[in-house]
Amino acid sequence: MSALAVRGLCVEFASARGIVRAVQNVSFDLAPGERLGLVGESGSGKTTTALSLLSLIRPPGRIASGEILLDGVDIARATPSALRRMRAARIALVPQGAMNALNPVLTCGAQFADLFAAHGAPGGTARIAKLLASVGLGVEVATLYPHQLSGGMKQRVCIALAIALRPAVIVADEPTSALDVIVQKQILKTLLAVQRDIGAAVVLVGHDMGLMAQFAHRIGVMYAGRLVELAFVRDIFATPRHPYTRMLIDSLPGFGARGVFKGIPGLPPSLLTALPGCSFAPRCPRAGPRCTVEMPQTRILEGGGEVRCHDA
Amino acid sequence: MVGYLLRRIGMAVLVMFVALSVNFAIPRLMPGDPVEQQLAAVSAAGGQTGDMAEAAAAMRARLGLDRPLAVQYLAFLANSIRFDLGVSVASYPQPVAEIVLAGLPWTIGLLGTATLLSFVVGSLLGAMLAWPRAPKLLKFLALPVVVLSAVPYFILGIVLMALLGILWPVLPVAGGYPFGMVPNADFATALGIAKHGVLPGLSIVLASLGTWAVAMRGMVVGVLGEDYIMLAEAKGLSERRIFLAYGVRNALLPQFTQLALKLGLLVSGAILVEVIFAYPGIGYRLYVAIGQKDVFVVQGIVMLLSLSIALAMLLLDLIYPLIDPRVAARSA
Numbered sequence: 223m224s225a226l227a228v229r230g231l232c233v234e235f236a237s238a239r240g241i242v243r244a245v246q247n248v249s250f251d252l253a254p255g256e257r258l259g260l261v262g263e264s265g266s267g268k269t270t271t272a273l274s275l276l277s278l279i280r281p282p283g284r285i286a287s288g289e290i291l292l293d294g295v296d297i298a299r300a301t302p303s304a305l306r307r308m309r310a311a312r313i314a315l316v317p318q319g320a321m322n323a324l325n326p327v328l329t330c331g332a333q334f335a336d337l338f339a340a341h342g343a344p345g346g347t348a349r350i351a352k353l354l355a356s357v358g359l360g361v362e363v364a365t366l367y368p369h370q371l372s373g374g375m376k377q378r379v380c381i382a383l384a385i386a387l388r389p390a391v392i393v394a395d396e397p398t399s400a401l402d403v404i405v406q407k408q409i410l411k412t413l414l415a416v417q418r419d420i421g422a423a424v425v426l427v428g429h430d431m432g433l434m435a436q437f438a439h440r441i442g443v444m445y446a447g448r449l450v451e452l453a454f455v456r457d458i459f460a461t462p463r464h465p466y467t468r469m470l471i472d473s474l475p476g477f478g479a480r481g482v483f484k485g486i487p488g489l490p491p492s493l494l495t496a497l498p499g500c501s502f503a504p505r506c507p508r509a510g511p512r513c514t515v516e517m518p519q520t521r522i523l524e525g526g527g528e529v530r531c532h533d534a
Numbered sequence: 535m536v537g538y539l540l541r542r543i544g545m546a547v548l549v550m551f552v553a554l555s556v557n558f559a560i561p562r563l564m565p566g567d568p569v570e571q572q573l574a575a576v577s578a579a580g581g582q583t584g585d586m587a588e589a590a591a592a593m594r595a596r597l598g599l600d601r602p603l604a605v606q607y608l609a610f611l612a613n614s615i616r617f618d619l620g621v622s623v624a625s626y627p628q629p630v631a632e633i634v635l636a637g638l639p640w641t642i643g644l645l646g647t648a649t650l651l652s653f654v655v656g657s658l659l660g661a662m663l664a665w666p667r668a669p670k671l672l673k674f675l676a677l678p679v680v681v682l683s684a685v686p687y688f689i690l691g692i693v694l695m696a697l698l699g700i701l702w703p704v705l706p707v708a709g710g711y712p713f714g715m716v717p718n719a720d721f722a723t724a725l726g727i728a729k730h731g732v733l734p735g736l737s738i739v740l741a742s743l744g745t746w747a748v749a750m751r752g753m754v755v756g757v758l759g760e761d762y763i764m765l766a767e768a769k770g771l772s773e774r775r776i777f778l779a780y781g782v783r784n785a786l787l788p789q790f791t792q793l794a795l796k797l798g799l800l801v802s803g804a805i806l807v808e809v810i811f812a813y814p815g816i817g818y819r820l821y822v823a824i825g826q827k828d829v830f831v832v833q834g835i836v837m838l839l840s841l842s843i844a845l846a847m848l849l850l851d852l853i854y855p856l857i858d859p860r861v862a863a864r865s866a
Contacts, residue, residue: 273764325762325784
């Protein structure tokens with residue numbers, strides 16, 4: 223029994239130049255307590271995928287098709303009131319822009335209080351103090367306004383908000399991208415600790431493969447709106463199957479020759495026009511004639527991984 | 535916090551001081567000698583005989599213009615602080631302060647009410663316009679409101695006067711209270727005053743609603759894109775709570791600045807409306823005084839204007855930390 227099941231998720235944005243297919247046919251299962259990392263470059267659809275999980279896509283975007291099953295309810299088709307009850311209580315968000323994610327005119331305590339009030343949950347200062355303590359913050363933070371906190375403290379408050387109702391799934395959308403390296407590590411440690419404590423499954427979105435490797439059980443690699451590879455951390459680093467994954471890992475700076483950064487030449491394709499073949503083919507060093515004409519389907523590999531590549 | 539208050543109050547006093555000084559300097563920098571002009575006017579009317587130089591000296595002595603400039607300046611400051619603005623030339627010897635104070639309640643009553651009303655209704659309308667799930671009917675309502683804001687308020691006043699005062703005479707078109715009424719503290723008086731305020735008030739409200747609505751709509755659209763709105767949604771808060779406590783509450787902050795500025799300009803804000811409706815407020819009195827070349831009344835009203843702007847700014851500075859906690863922190 224999985225905590226969350228995503229089936230054939232497609233998200234589209236209507237634009238003046240046509241429909242942008244930001245997420246195409248993404249499927250994955252999340253086991254209870256599992257930590258899944260979603261990586262990919264800017265525009266690969268990882269944040270859009272993450273926000274879809276709470277049905278937070280705003281017009282002109284919409285979930286065009288697919289299912290997001292949590293507790294037997296399809297979040298993609300849930301009524302507004304059902305959705306409201308599930309958000310935070312069953313599936314919670316740790317937002318990307320911690321700097322700006324808290325209401326500047328309310329104290330942090332008030333932002334916990336309205337969360338409890340909205341779900342009819344028992345609140346109170348003792349409960350808030352306990353939540354703040356679980357993310358390493360003092361009780362006085364409840365009386366402070368967001369502008370009185372540092373970036374790392376704000377992100378801790380956001381994590382405390384996310385775990386307040388002990389949800390089954392936490393979606394963390396690049397929670398560390400606005401923070402410096404030291405604080406990044408602390409925040410991820412905090413997230414890990416509270417996740418273990420309440421036993422929630424986590425979807426962590428990011429672009430730092432190194433950070434992901436330390437946090438996640440499994441890593442999903444996204445490219446041009448598609449999930450191109452999904453495998454356990456150990457397997458994906460030892461034997462990356464998709465050429466894009468391999469190039470991503472190779473581009474990580476190591477302790478080797480200084481000043482030599484390996485990138486991936488070229489740019490991702492436009493999401494406006496659908497290529498007939500694999501969307502990575504134009505940049506792929508291993509692309510054959512078949513790759514440009516036929517879309518590779520997802521194949522299940524031995525060891526539980528899956529990959530979308532003709533050559534893998 | 536005490537330091538913040540003292541700094542703000544000190545600032546307001548400084549602004550007043552500068553405004554008073556400018557008010558003192560400008561008439562004295564203007565070309566021509568007011569005493570000689572006055573005497574020339576009197577003699578042209580055939581009312582003056584005898585030694586002109588002697589008369590001029592006597593007049594200067596009476597007005598205190600023969601004293602050194604520094605002494606005049608200090609006397610002027612001292613008088614201003616006591617709100618002694620001299621006497622009216624046109625309706626001699628009525629003190630200017632009396633004329634100004636008689637007009638003040640009318641202007642504050644009419645323009646204060648109209649400004650607050652258009653602020654509240656306009657901001658609410660603008661906020662609803664920006665809300666994606668607002669009733670469709672509102673969008674249709676918005677068009678005439680925005681179009682009306684492009685019409686100057688005095689034109690609107692004349693049109694309203696013609697429609698509701700003359701074509702279909704339901705409302706009085708001139709004055710602040712029924713003609714010949716002896717004002718008492720009773721309901722009939724209040725009703726009479728209210729009736730006379732409807733048309734001038736309405737022309738101001740209708741002309742400024744659109745401005746408030748358009749500004750507020752822009753602010754709410756900006757705020758809705760903020761991360762904290764998305765997190766509020768992710769928290770499962772009700773639509774109402776997100777709209778009011780997260781959206782409108784934040785979008786309203788710059789609107790308050792605008793409101794304070796508008797309230798500061800209240801006294802001079804709608805002179806033409808007061809003129810059109812012969813409303814006995816400050817604006818009407820200023821208009822009459824200019825026509826009569828009543829220099830001291832004009833000067834007194836201009837002083838009141840700078841005083842009210844300084845007061846409105848002070849009020850804003852005192853209230854702003856209460857509505858935006860970031861301001862108190864930044865400047866304390």
